[in-house]
Amino acid sequence: MRGLFIVFDGLDGAGKGTALRGARSFLIAKGIPEEKMLVTAEPTGGLHGKKLREMLSQQVNPEVNARQFLDLYIADRKEHTESEILPAISAGKIILCDRYKYSTFVYQGLQGIPLEKIRGLHAGMPVPDITFILDLPAETALERISRRKRREVFEEIGFMEKVRQGFLSLKRAIPEENIVVVDASRSIRDVRGEINATLEKLIATAGN
């Protein structure tokens, strides 16, 4: 049995966390023991992640500090892949990760960092077996966010529209990767159903 690296990415408010928890329950129901799974997220709770959260709650304009955001997200990801994700893959675990490099392509891309530069910074980092991009209209996402917390720097409607389009363009920008766009405007049940069916096939082919 080999490890599987599964990523959930998309707009804030798209329901990544809910989808990820649904996938976890599905895998447990399929008989995969909890110790064979790693549930994780970016930005992480490490030093770089903490600094990022501080910046996200203070800045008002997403166009500023692009370089500093980029450096911190990359440093956080390097540490995350080296200390957690790669060892888990080697140990044959199933990794469920909330956000990964796709967020950098989209958000830092929108902050003005060229795609090729971002691509280069990820050379040598693990490529997920599958990435689910949860897609929904920015307005719906914003409604969901406003119900639960204070808004952060990347959570303004005009910017979120661009973020949505950025995520939708990833399949074309990175055609060599296994990216699946999921319509997340539907009910939780429908979204989970689609993800579970895809995971079922993936597990079967991976021999897990």
Ligand code: TYD
């Ligand atoms: P988020 O998933 O919302 O974290 P939390 O739920 O813990 O607040 O991520 C925080 C923000 O960081 C979000 O607006 C997207 C942004 N982000 C980037 O801009 N680039 C990245 O590489 C990542 C991982 C996140």
